[in-house]
Structures are given as structure tokens and as C-alpha cells.
Amino acid sequence: MSERRAGFFDYTRAELFKVLHRPYTYLFLAVMLAGEALLAALWASNVTSSNTITFTDGAGILVMGLSMGLYCAIVTGDMVFSDQFKNNTLKNEVSFGLPRGRIYLGKLLAACITAVCLCAVMVVFYLGLCRALLPGDPESNLATLKLVGYCLLVALPLWLGAQALIIALFFLFKSSTLAAIAAVVVFLVLPQVWYLLANLASAFFWQVYGVMLTAPFEQMTGAFDWAFCGRALAIGAGWFIASTAVGLVGFQRREIS
Numbered sequence: 001m002s003e004r005r006a007g008f009f010d011y012t013r014a015e016l017f018k019v020l021h022r023p024y025t026y027l028f029l030a031v032m033l034a035g036e037a038l039l040a041a042l043w044a045s046n047v048t049s050s051n052t053i054t055f056t057d058g059a060g061i062l063v064m065g066l067s068m069g070l071y072c073a074i075v076t077g078d079m080v081f082s083d084q085f086k087n088n089t090l091k092n093e094v095s096f097g098l099p100r101g102r103i104y105l106g107k108l109l110a111a112c113i114t115a116v117c118l119c120a121v122m123v124v125f126y127l128g129l130c131r132a133l134l135p136g137d138p139e140s141n142l143a144t145l146k147l148v149g150y151c152l153l154v155a156l157p158l159w160l161g162a163q164a165l166i167i168a169l170f171f172l173f174k175s176s177t178l179a180a181i182a183a184v185v186v187f188l189v190l191p192q193v194w195y196l197l198a199n200l201a202s203a204f205f206w207q208v209y210g211v212m213l214t215a216p217f218e219q220m221t222g223a224f225d226w227a228f229c230g231r232a233l234a235i236g237a238g239w240f241i242a243s244t245a246v247g248l249v250g251f252q253r254r255e256i257s
Helices: 002-020 023-045 055-064 068-081 089-095 100-133 138-172 176-200 203-210 215-219 226-253
Strands: none
Touching (some): 002 100, 023 055, 023 100, 068 138, 068 176, 138 226, 215 226
16 A cells, blocks of 8 residues: 555656646746736836725735636646647556556646646735735735635635546547637536526526536625635535546546557
């Protein structure tokens, strides 16, 4: 058991090593940080004696954009999976005798770690810029940071659920492009379809719509609600477990050619 565990973590470290040595990773991070710097600078340029934009206002934009983390998970998943069907590297790993469960779960863990680390860098960078460039008193700034922390707690399990779904799609689809399109359909199109059906049909469709990964982002308010946080955790965990189970079974049964 200890050898299997060691093998799994060695594999995960190898996947993270590859991510850290890909220009793709740093290009994506540079683009995101540049966009954040531009946004913070635009906020700061509008601060005048008659138009006071505070740190709370700048941080509010971050909270409003948390749902974009679902789409960023497509990028972090691609950083790890890296079109392995097309490049035949996945076939090489299987032919080498690596257990398929280790391959799947190792890539999933590497993608989750990559996503969390990149998210932490981007959040800290943006909030730091807003704090440096925008006015605000210590008491309101502290309250804002607490609210941002709460919203991140709501968003994190949803992001991880999305990450598990994307890794499953990359393993199930031979084309990474089709896998990415399928993820966008799940995040963007499917919730709208269920929302339309919910308004036209029965309460059942409202219940299904309520467990979509996008639903908590749309229902998020500025009030602390730990029951809502727990509900988001349950939704994210449900997607994570279900996606991982489907992806594992599909990969175990798949012929790699």
C-alpha cells in the first residue's frame, strides 16, 4: 500500500513538474495578471474628489467575476492533460505499465493543485493592487476581505467540481477541443436550457437547475450565509465525485490507440 501511495505521489509530482516547465502556464498567468493590473489601474484613474472608488468597490469586481473560474478550469486542465491522445503520450504511459487509476487520479490532483495555486496568485495580486491604489479605511477594508474570503469558500468547491468534470471530459473525448466545447456547453448552455424548462414546466426542472455548477454564483449575495456555503460545497463535491467516477470507469474501459 505504501509503495502504491508513493508511486501515486511521484506521478503527481511529475505531472506538476511538467506544468511548471511549460511556457503555456506562465503565458496564461502573465495575461491574467496583466488584465488585473489594467483593471485596477482603470479603477484608480477614476478616483477623484467627487467620484470616490474604494478598495471595497475594486474587490467587488473580483466577487462578481468568480464564475469565470469555471472556464479557467478548462485551461488548467489542459495544462496538465496537454492533448495526450493526439501526442500519443497517454498510450506510452499505459504501455509502460502505469495503473490507469494512478494516471487518472494523478492528473486530476495535479490539475486541482495547479488551479488552486494560480487562483491564489491572481487573487492576492489583484487585491494587493486594489489595496495599494484605491482608498479605504482599515475597518471597511477588513470587512471587505472577510466577505471576499467567504465568497471564495463558496466558489472553491464549485471550481474543483468543474476541474474534475473537465479532466473527465479530456479522458472521455479523443479531441481536447471537443472536450473543451463540451465543458462550455455544461457551464453555459445547459443551465440556460434548464432555466427555460423550469419556467415552462414543473418544479423538477428548478431542482435540477439548482444543482448546476453555475447556480450558486447566480444566487450569491453580500450576506454571510454558512448554510448557502454548505450547499455550494455539496454541489461541488457531487460534481467532483460523479465526474471522477464516470471518467475513471470510462478510462478503464477505453482502448488506447
